[in-house]
């Protein structure tokens with residue numbers, strides 16, 4: 001039989017779901033390196049299948065250029081355990097509610113405005129954002145196009161500082 005089948009059998013015998021989640025928790029989101037893909041809530045499920053580890057990935061923003069790099073990194077890093085496949089989730093939308101408490105804390109600590117809970121994801125950009133510096137809600141959307149396609153620039157009228165917001169779409 002082929003080599004990959006042997007590796008697959010070993011994967012089934014040795015790899016556990018918690019071990020895969022552990023590796024995933026060390027993978028930084030390409031847009032916001034202080035957040036792991038687990039903090040961001042983009043991994044819906046991990047399945048250990050007969051011939052591969054399958055990671056179900058929920059994109060935060062379809063068409064986000066970070067998606068393919070995130071996918072490559074997951075395949076590479078989790079692939080160190082056993083052959084790994086990333087499946088894009090298309091039957092369920094990621095929502096900002098999936099960001100963990102730890103993720104929200106890290107977003108604030110790094111000067112990002114965490115998306116408000118329960119945001120409706122049909123909106124391409126969140127018009128209202130809380131200023132990560134002073135907590136003011138008196139902010140305006142300055143530019144929907146931040147340094148990358150997945151960020152937006154806001155301006156705080158209270159402390160007069162621009163800040164970036166991660167687009168929760």
Ligand SMILES: [Zn+2]
Nearest residue numbers: 131134156159
């Ligand atoms: Zn402010």
